[in-house]
Amino acid sequence: MNPSTHGGAPAAPRIEGFTHHRVPVADGVRLSAAVGGDPSGTPVVLLHGFPQTGLMWRHVAAALAADHTVIVPDLRGYGASDKPAEAADGQTYAKRTMAADVVALARALGHERFALAGHDRGALVAIRAGLDHPDAVTHLASLDVLPTLDMWDVLRGTGAAVGFHLYLMAQPPGLPERMIAADPDGFFGHFLDLWAKDPGAIPADVRAAYLTACREAVPSIVADFRASSFADVEHDAADRAAGRRLRMPVTVLQQDWGTALGFDAVGLWRAWAPDLVHRTVPCGHFMAEESPATVTEAIRALLLR
Template sequence: MTVTIPGFETSVVTVDGHEVICDVGGDGTPLLLLHGFPETRLCWREVAPRLAGNFRVVCPDLPGYGESARLGPGPESFAKSALATHLIALMSELGHDRFAVIGHDRGGLVAFRAALDHPDKVTHLGVLDILPTVDNWNALQGPGGVFAFHLYLLAQPSDLPERLIAADPDTFFGHFFDTWTKQPDAIPAEVRERYLAAVRRPEAIQAICDDYRASAFIDGAQDQHDQHARRTLTMPVLAAWQDPGDLELPFDPQQIWSSWAPDLRTLVLRCGHFLPEERPAEIAEAILSLTTT
């Protein structure tokens, strides 16, 4: 087991019989940081130390990713409502009944569901370069869908994606590191290799596919139900995303997040998709600003 966040300690926490691997450090109010695809808790290596003077920071590998155990067989174990409940239980095991949560990409979906379903537990929410699942599916139309091809491929109900990816996982996952990053030095070679080592494992490939199947067949329907019920987030929310540059987005992130979050602040950064690694200082500053309001 490798210590991932400089100055943090790696812990193995058993939650409902499933091991969660997390790096924990700092002093202050509790803060949960959740990584995205196709990464591990290592993505917070530049952000978490910047926050350690103000927060007790917890950086877990999401279940099925990195070193954390998946919760069970099938896509239903990756429903974001189930993952959110599991990680809230993780924080309780660590002694934190109320905390802020920040999530990037897939971790943002889990953070969103945690805040929506458990407003008594989540004090502040941050979502980085992600939309709620129902809004994401609704936004995918025309040529814009080309850049999100993986959403459709990974969600296939058969084992087709697992078989295709297993043929050359480094090329498949490397595609996202190459095309989603605008600052080439943001993910150094040794970090990239650690990410690839984590996701090229057959069990990790299956977990990732089940994660995306859950979004296609479970999460979107849950979001849609809540959207029709006019449920909203009751805590302060930060939504940050990348500046698309010359590419015209087929959706308006601010408008979408405003429909869910009455108390919203936004941040647009000139970088690629991997905000915590490409702009760690700005992300840390935005988290600190969010949680002090």
């Protein structure tokens, strides 16, 4: 991370050695992206999860940069990227819209085809990009998430309590935003604390950067989750009915939460991704920070398929 200071105050942490860009992608929306690595290497785009920013990829990005061009954006609505107001049709933060952002970003940076890895919310965007833009996405990695349609199917009974935030942010505009804005650090910090098996993997300055970014993005983060209750479900259901699948090689890294909730993660994933490698990783949810060597190795192995 970059330890430089401005006016005596510590600078916000960044991915060391990467340059930062503001790139127009659609309808006046600009994404903030860190770009670095070997310009002659094949491009890899890394998409962050909740409640984080692209900074979560700092270790993996630095490792992949040795022989790849690495692009690490903040998703629309998160971090330093633009946060357009949620439209009444619910499409502003649909994963289809966010996936189109990512493809436009890569093209603006000179890459028609690229590998894509996503964690959590970013993995949902990556899946949608793979379904909607199969000619652009060469390889796809998903970290610790199920496709949206399957996620809602497996959450039932008392086990669904683990996903209380999904139900909260699915509510109509107004209530969830007000509730979360009343104590954003408490809300977002809850997940940073609960989901990390190794809290030391997210040092204090990085945790503070995540909380600041989330505090400034409550409406857009809620809109992202709300879209997964409506628009994203509709898009996934239409693809399932049409028999669409991910045509590229896919690697999935997950915790063993399928056992606790009683579902077959491999079977669910194989229905979407015939060319699948599925691995259970013995760490917390924040894999790229808690076990970056494992994640880097898995992405490198995927790129060889």
